[in-house]
Amino acid sequence: MGSCCVKFCGVICWQSSKSDSSGVSNSGESSKESSRCSTPVLDADRTDRLRDKMKRRIESGDHWFSLEFFPPRTASGAVNLISRFDRMGSGGPLFIDVTWHPAGDPGSDKETSSMMIASTAVNYCGLESVLHLTCCNQTKEKITAHLNKAKRLGLKNIMALRGDPIGEDWVEEDGGFNYATDLVKHIRCEFDDYFDICVAGYPTGHPEAESYDNDLRHLKEKVDAGAHFIVTQLFFRAETFLRFVKNCRAIGITCPILPGIFPIQGYHSLRQLVKLSKLEVPEEIMQVIEPIKDNDAAIRSYGIQQAVEMCKVLLASGEVPGLHFYTLNREVATIEVLRQLGLWAEDPRRPLPWAVSAHPKRKVEDVRPIFWASRPKSYIYRTQDWDDFPNGRWGNSSSPAFGELTDYYLFYLKSKSPKEALLQMWGEELMNEGSVYEVFTNYITGQTNPSGHKVMCLPWNDDPLAPETNLLKDELEKVNRRGILTINSQPNINGKPSSDPIVGWGPAGGYVFQKAYLEFFTSSENVTALLQVLKKYEPRVNYHIVNVQGKNITNAHEMQPNAVTWGIFPGREIIQPTVVDPVSFMYWKDEAFALWIEQWAKLYEDESPSRMIIQYIHDNYFLVNLVDNDFPLDSCLWQVIEDMFALLDSPRETQEEGSQS
């Protein structure tokens, strides 16, 4: 009984049945690899290797871009960089890469290390990521340890570099890592085909190379050793790159060669970069820049224009399948260049309604509980030790254990706002529960609070209201004002096209559906009335009502999940990416209640009235979720709340009558 879909997943079965049925002819060659398990294969991008993605894009003539970042110096820099990943990830890069600085402990577990930043990009931001790795002055054991760690963390791509020698008098070591080629060979030797490998190309020759031709030969060696593609050093003229590609092809380098694009963003950063990379800035560029060197805006604007022009020539040449951007961890210039080139995905297609992790273990995952909708990183973190992920169906038995909350204040789960800003938003001093209702209401409406600040986030929502939730804004405002403290909701959707800009997801030509969902904290008095009212809505409305002690009241099957988001697509099985699951709700409950204390109450002094108000709510309120199963009709959940208030407002006798009915 424990393996109900095993037989239907195995490639072995497919092969054996293939040989049984002599008549089967396989039409199409695509993604055999990706069909091994019963994943919906929503998007081959989720399962293909980077090299295969490139191959497909080259074949279809679909230009891509990629983004290079360096690791931040501070923890708050890391938090900022990760939100940048989320924002820039939405533009649709084929991959991002994270540089490696041997002096900065790049392989450590520190939140600012190259390793952890790249891991976060893969696991939490769902970005295909390339980790740089330098080998100069490193032992084989150290390198292998880094690679093993990268593999364990779900990283699948390495940019193999020599790196700069330490000290003046570097000499080749026998049997050591003297060149990137040695690293490429080592990776292929120790890890076979596991990693996709990128190497660096120098359009004007490596500064230390004996000659341009000699350098080209080195590049050929790196590729022959097993690299899959090349990213070049930056350059300033399209013809520099195009000549380089021509020369590469002439000596038999056939893999993709991606030009490194550096939009000039300021006079000083340009000078510094040029110095480091020992490049010469062409005269025609210096002539423009020198006169405006103190006008940052003018230089940025020129940099964007110059990069756009050059990229247009590159793309038009037919030699360039994709562009690689040196972002310097900045957003504006790169995004603007990509926008002007038409490469920035203005309306990124979502394969699923939530952000898909790029960890290879999670590639089949296509069902999650709705509770973590606003805290996907917390969900990913707490389920990182799962060996299998729900695929097709959550199942009416439970999920395996969720990770503990104790490790929970990792940097990527931290609020992006400092304590002072939180106090400004949520109140320096709370007077009563009503003050809390006001915070929730202001978050919904976007209005400023009495002290003149907008409430941009809540402990359960790190970002402003989602566009989808905005559809419910008026109703949400009304109920929050009266102490229905909503933390998650979705409208009902009865078959909108999968291309819908607000609620759409999944492949083209499909239809998406939702059941209306509402989740909130509210007082036990309200819950008593609500339970009366809910009797009238059986079996249309399913509910779970729980307090911090775990007292759980529900009319749902004890283990049966309720699918609340699903999609129907051409030529596929049904996808149902979000469910209300009774078992995981109890794990979410712990997290949701803890956020009152950890993120809000602790802003105030021990024993302070403000802190005691939040503590009171934590101790006495209930967490409620409601699902309206009748998705083709207007949601009745607002009427449920209305009825609850009506019952509370009615004279005492009526309430007692109600309880006898």
Added chain:
Amino acid sequence: MGSCCVKFCGVICWQSSKSDSSGVSNSGESSKESSRCSTPVLDADRTDRLRDKMKRRIESGDHWFSLEFFPPRTASGAVNLISRFDRMGSGGPLFIDVTWHPAGDPGSDKETSSMMIASTAVNYCGLESVLHLTCCNQTKEKITAHLNKAKRLGLKNIMALRGDPIGEDWVEEDGGFNYATDLVKHIRCEFDDYFDICVAGYPTGHPEAESYDNDLRHLKEKVDAGAHFIVTQLFFRAETFLRFVKNCRAIGITCPILPGIFPIQGYHSLRQLVKLSKLEVPEEIMQVIEPIKDNDAAIRSYGIQQAVEMCKVLLASGEVPGLHFYTLNREVATIEVLRQLGLWAEDPRRPLPWAVSAHPKRKVEDVRPIFWASRPKSYIYRTQDWDDFPNGRWGNSSSPAFGELTDYYLFYLKSKSPKEALLQMWGEELMNEGSVYEVFTNYITGQTNPSGHKVMCLPWNDDPLAPETNLLKDELEKVNRRGILTINSQPNINGKPSSDPIVGWGPAGGYVFQKAYLEFFTSSENVTALLQVLKKYEPRVNYHIVNVQGKNITNAHEMQPNAVTWGIFPGREIIQPTVVDPVSFMYWKDEAFALWIEQWAKLYEDESPSRMIIQYIHDNYFLVNLVDNDFPLDSCLWQVIEDMFALLDSPRETQEEGSQS
């Protein structure tokens, strides 16, 4: 990769996570057993044991009925009995039972044996079934072998009887099976809790018992030995049964006691039964019957009325949870009694759109390929050796091997019509392919053919057109007339209530959906034009086109199934019970083409023109299936066919233009 849902199925996981999460409180006690795997638990009736079903029905005050049959004497009798199971099963019996006659080789593999009839009822008709078993003059080994075989076949319930001794001078054997009690003990000892056990009760005392009281004590022993419920011998007065129940309760028999109801159906059958059972027919009944003993209709009518009156008294007593009918393998009287009592399910709720097998191994099964929609018994037969059944998702890898066609002419797959009737329907002599088109057209329209016979079935459809297919009748007629020989189809459905009398299925309060589907044989000329036309319908229409050699043309993913029927229900995950699956289509193709020869061509002499026409179609036609993915819009499949004919009718040049576009 091969076990993507294992973690989510195991009760072990659920238990371990339960102990991890101290806050989880289990609301409700129901069906823990049935929640072990990620089955949709569409219907607790599918997973509960018979005793639990009875318990639930007793608690809810929901009266049931059950039906007793005896094994047929001939193979054609077996075919008829099985269609009777299908028809009477639709009325909603809680169970059926099959009697055991030691002289008739009841445990053998013969198609007429008690064992095989009960197995067919469970596996192919989806009926909860009780197999009778007598123990008198049997060895322990023999009995155990019977029970093992029953278990292997998926039977879960045994009616434990002593049976009639062979010969005149029966004496008790030491350690042998002398009484039904011995058999009950043996079953419990050897099979623990596996079987639900029924025993017989005698409202007027067993004819061989020393006394009524003594007989009651024997019954108490049988129950104490482990029987779960009692079915009584027939009787003619409600008070006979009610007194018996009262006496049973008085001595501590607490299990359900079901009255055996025998609607009098004729003078002679009554006399015979009375003689065999050593019962006395009450004077008031004989007084009515004797004067009309030669008027069968009058006696039947009286028998129905008498049974209805008695059953009403029984049900009104509050002592009777369900009625057990001795049907004598006849339908009319029993159904009429049940109709008048309001127990016959006029609109049986279908848990899934296809008939669910009652085999315990198949209880999680909730996805099937659409191809066998009209031949569900063939599908069940060909998948009987599967260890796991698809649950929630078919999966985009293949299904395990389907059973061979060689064993295929088992009695339950035989056509119910004899050869002569088939020739009358399908033509004593075929003139050309057009004659075949006419047969298909007449099947659709229900009109008589030139020789005055209605075409009630086709090799691919053993029954007249389904009500759902009737919705498409006009379009089907039009295309069949022109050589689109349809064998399976369904209309698109965009969210009809699950209670819809024609297309509804599943629990109350849900909505069902379908993609339009059309499957047909057609000539290779038509296929050439069709393929031209289908280019215009990408990606809206998915198709698979295959000939008998297995040449396969498709625009679908090679292994990805397309869900074509699904339902959304309160508090559940999505159910998608039918899919178009590319892999199993190749198995179905073999079966579908074979039916031309085995069921149709072989009606004619070797080398006869009629036979050669069918053989030509078999060798040259293609089997085509089409899915319109855009289920919210009117089906475009008829337009596809229209366009195909338009292209065929157009001048040659237009066709060639078409092929260049």
